[in-house]
Amino acid sequence: MPAQPPYRRVLLKASGEALMGEQGFGIDVSVVDRIASDIAEARSLGVEVGVVIGGGNIFRGVAVASKGGDRVTGDHMGMLATVINSLALRTSLIKIGVDAVVLSAIAMPELCESFSQRQATQYMDAGKVVIFAGGTGNPFFTTDSAAALRAAEIGADALFKGTQVDGVYTADPKKDPTATRYEHLSHLEVLQKGLAIMDTAAIALARENNIPIIVYSIHEKGGFGDILKGEGRCTIVADA
Ligand SMILES: Nc1ncnc2c1ncn2[C@@H]1O[C@H](COP(=O)(O)OP(=O)(O)O)[C@@H](O)[C@H]1O
Numbered sequence: 001m002p003a004q005p006p007y008r009r010v011l012l013k014a015s016g017e018a019l020m021g022e023q024g025f026g027i028d029v030s031v032v033d034r035i036a037s038d039i040a041e042a043r044s045l046g047v048e049v050g051v052v053i054g055g056g057n058i059f060r061g062v063a064v065a066s067k068g069g070d071r072v073t074g075d076h077m078g079m080l081a082t083v084i085n086s087l088a089l090r091t092s093l094i095k096i097g098v099d100a101v102v103l104s105a106i107a108m109p110e111l112c113e114s115f116s117q118r119q120a121t122q123y124m125d126a127g128k129v130v131i132f133a134g135g136t137g138n139p140f141f142t143t144d145s146a147a148a149l150r151a152a153e154i155g156a157d158a159l160f161k162g163t164q165v166d167g168v169y170t171a172d173p174k175k176d177p178t179a180t181r182y183e184h185l186s187h188l189e190v191l192q193k194g195l196a197i198m199d200t201a202a203i204a205l206a207r208e209n210n211i212p213i214i215v216y217s218i219h220e221k222g223g224f225g226d227i228l229k230g231e232g233r234c235t236i237v238a239d240a
């Protein structure tokens, strides 16, 4: 019998950018299927899973703003991108027999249900994987902030940031090859050192609500389950 993971309920923030695989844009279904199988493994370990997916594989609001376009409209488009990704993940989960539902911060009843904290917790209590689409529903925010917000709302024991790198480094490892990885650090240290692994609003919200953040590589098959079992490579951001 494997040891029971120390987490009862977690929020997984899955990088949108990761979903495009080698394509450079859009959705590589084999990547979404693999992330779905990682979530299925977490469920089989008895862990309740909520998911926020980014939209960077399709659209980011800042890309519009940097070309002189309207930021708010750009952000609306980015939030719609997260709905597309969420529907793809739901499809992959259902395909392998994992009960999953999409709750969107932006009402689009023909496609999915609208978010409410009450409905989300009811579904999670019932063992469904709840995918939170549409970010926070507000422009000028990111899906990292949405992940911290939903983690607080559902009472998650931890926020897992499944991203492009396998932890938090002393500097961006994609730009500085001499950067070294932390095993552990506090939310405050991430903020004070200006480590840009997540936006400051997300870190601050997690800190205020005492939610540990676990940063790991979403590209690693089985990585999510490994960390839940206390085995994987990651950085744990938590106050002592
Ligand atoms: N100190 C740091 N440690 C680790 N990654 C960092 C750091 N500073 C910047 N990064 C960059 O942050 C990226 C992850 O953030 P983000 O762009 O929000 O990814 P995503 O939302 O796709 O998961 C990494 O790919 C890495 O290049």
Ligand SMILES: O=c1ccn([C@@H]2O[C@H](COP(=O)(O)OP(=O)(O)O)[C@@H](O)[C@H]2O)c(=O)[nH]1
Binding pocket: 014, 015, 016, 017, 053, 054, 055, 056, 057, 059, 060, 061, 062, 074, 075, 076, 077, 078, 079, 081, 082, 134, 135, 136, 137, 138, 139, 140, 141, 142, 143, 144, 145, 146
């Ligand atoms: O609460 C939110 C969450 C997301 N977005 C928009 O959606 C895009 C995609 O999200 P994000 O960049 O966080 O995705 P990721 O980096 O995880 O792929 C962002 O760039 C924003 O334009 C937003 O406006 N409000």
